[in-house]
Amino acid sequence: MPKNVGLTMNVIEAVAAVAEKLAGSKLKIKTSKEFSHAxxxxxxxFGTDERQTWLLCAMLALHFENRRKPCRLNTIADFFDCSMLTMLACRGDIESIIVKHYMYTVNALHDDKIGLDSSFQFSEEFLQCLLQNEKPVITAPAPAETDVLDMVNKIRHEVCRRHSLGIKVRIMNAEEKRYADDPFVIETKQLLPGEKNLQARMMFYTCCSHYITGDEVGLAELLDATVYPASTKFALARECMDERFILFKEDLVAFDQKGTLTxxxxxxxxxxxxLLLGENIDLFTKPAQGTGIIQPDAITAKDLFYEQKNEAEIARLTSSLQEEHFCEIQxxxxxxxxxxxxxxxxxxxxxxGKTxxxxxxxxxxxxxxxHVDISQVKSCWFGESEKKIKKIFTDYHQLCRACKKEQDGKMPILLFNEADAIFSKRKDTNSSNVAQTENSMQNIILEEMEKLEGILIATTNLADNLDTAFERRFLFKIKFENPSVEAKRKIWKSKLKFLGENELTAFAENYNLSGGQIxxxxRKAMMDEVLTGMHPNIETLHELCKHEKIGHDYEQRIGFSC
Incomplete structure (x- = not known):
């Protein structure tokens, strides 16, 4: 492309000057001589009118500030500090820029049509002209992001049917060049750079295609299709089985089932x-369901009675988790x-009453x-328990993402009940492989708690066994004591409304029972009523209380006057 020798100022400087003036302007600008000149x-x-130039400068500023990620209409609106309606009124101007092939739409049905969910990415060719201060002459549009799915499918198809590794590599190189501006290809080549990772990229693209089509990927078959010469297959297979291969180390693939190579x-x-699907990932994500998911409507409302101190702490926590407060706090x-x-x-x-x-x-x-089932987390397979812990948080992140798309958008609660089984003090790693595995699981949980954006609640009866690293990461730490006499009176009254005041006092004072034991x-009194057809009497209730706690002889120290 020929140099534009008529330029009187550097293009980047002009873009920066205009963008700086536009930021937060609401598209209402008091122009200066310098601004008008730029x-x-x-x-x-650019070959554009004034409004189109403003938009281009704003989008270029966002492009470089956000590390070359695509930008959306709402992001552009935030830059100008204007409404989405104002940005929608600019759709024609943006479409005119797209027609020049300076940029292209991402996640759009048509490259030159703007929708509410459209994102925009600049052509690499256009950016090079900009950086070199050359007049942009773009001859062809870049492919839309959705086309990358065709790319991985084509690479998989060619990898499976071709026998020559050289031909497979040439086809993959051609596809990567064709989609060089696509964010997926750009980031994949950053994670798996250079000639040394050609086969790793080939394997990765093939795995991506299998995911899109819903097919299972056998490790042995994948290695047969992508690894040459044959003498290197076992060495690479061992790297994969030990999870030392770069695809595992970069967290791009994981074992669905790990047994033997076959x-x-x-x-x-x-x-x-x-990375592959971007905002379209929800189209490939199963909705959260199963025994671990508890909907709020399925929970029966109950009156709970706490000590005065606990009551204040629970009230503060409840208020903090109310949506309007929670969003403001975040x-x-x-x-x-x-x-x-x-x-x-x-x-x-x-x-x-913790749970x-x-x-x-x-x-x-x-x-x-x-609700996390702790018993299902630990596995006899080395490395499987760590995977299960990771999957818990992956499932939670997906559930959060799905909830955000709902009308109320409320963040769900991740519950680890009886958490001392995996939140306990870390062990000496020299003692056993089990200790190493449990420590690895805890490290994963600690890391996930550091970057948690939602709500995690853990319950335990054994707080003394909790590792101090976990203790620091809990924002709220609330201790539940056995209920006081007054609290027990309230519990008895809420459960058995026919009890008189003297009877309530007697049960509360004479039996050191928890809410769960009451x-x-x-429940046993109700069962007797069903079996005998008789309303439970006071004597029966006393007998039930005496035998509720193992090893406690209330008969020796208590006299009753009922």
Whole structure:
């Protein structure tokens, strides 16, 4: 391309000057001589009118500030500090820029049509002209992001049917060149750079195609299709089985099933899925369901009674998780550069209402619960437990993303019940492989808690066994004591409304029972009523209380006057 010798000022300087003036302007600018001169120069350089030049400068500023990521209409609106309606009124100007092939739409049905969800990416050819101060003459549009799915499918097809590695590599190189401006290709080549990672990229693209089509990827078959010469297959297979291969180290693939080489299957990770699909990932994500998901509407509302101190702490936590407060809290924390997530530890004696408190919090704040089954996390396969822990947080992130798309957009609660099984003090790694595995699991949880953006609640009866690294990461730490006499009176009254004041006092004062144990007594009394057809009497209730706690002889120290 010929140099534009008529340029009187550097294009980048002109773009920077115009963008600086436009930022936060609401598109209402008091022009100066310097600003008008820069705009006129850029009008000539881009072949655009004034409004189109303004938009181009704003989008270029966002492009470089956001590390070359695509920008959306709402991002541009934020730059100008104007409404989305104002930006929608500029669609014609943006479409005129796209027609010049300076940029292209991402996630759009047609390259030159702007929708509410459209994102925009600049052509690499245009950016090179800009950086070299050359007049842009773009001859062809860049491909849209959705076309990259065709790319990975074509590479997989050619890899499977061709016998020559050289031909496979040439085809892949041609496809990468064709889609060189695509963010997926750009980032993949950054993660797997150079000639030394040609086969790794080939394997990765093939795995991506399998994911899109819903097919299983057998490790042995993948190696057969992509690895030459044959003498290197076993060495690479060992790297993969040990998860030392670059695709595993960069967290792009993981084992779906890990046994032997002949039956091992792999899949792309959440990181790879987001890289490949961007905002379209929800189209390939199954909605959250199953026994681990508890909807707030499925929770029965209950009255819970706490000690005075606990009552104040629970009230503050409940208020903090109300959506209007939670969003404001997260915004304030983000502005201060502090972690946005809220992690809560409920600890204390068994049966004091820790788990039920989580349910009632979810009910009161309208939040879904993802309940972690601790017993299903630990696996006899070395490395499998770590995968399961990672998957818990991956599932939670997906659930958060899905909830954001709902009308109320409320962040769900991730519940680790009886968490001491995996939140316990870390062990000496020299003691056993089991200790190493448990420490690795804890390191994953600690890392995830650091970057948590949602709500994590853990309950435990054994707080003394909790590792100090976990203790620091809990924002709320609430201790549940056995209920006081007054609290027990309230519990008995709420469960058995026919009890008189003297009877309530007697049961509360004479039996050191938790809320859960009182529940047990009430349930057994109801069972007796069904079996005998008779209303439970006071003597029966006393007998049930005496036998509720193992090893406690109330008969020796208590006299009753009922």
């Amino acid at each position: 705009v006129a120069h850029l009008n000539d350089y 039956d091992a299957t792999i899949e792309i990770t959440q990181k790879a899925k987001e 915004n304030r924390l983000s502005e201060k550069g502090l972690p946005k997530g809220v992690a809560v530890l409920l600890y204390g004696a068994p049966g004091t 039920e408190t989580v349910y009632q919090l979810a009910k009161a704040t309208g939040r879904m619960i993802l 529940d047990n007594i009430v």
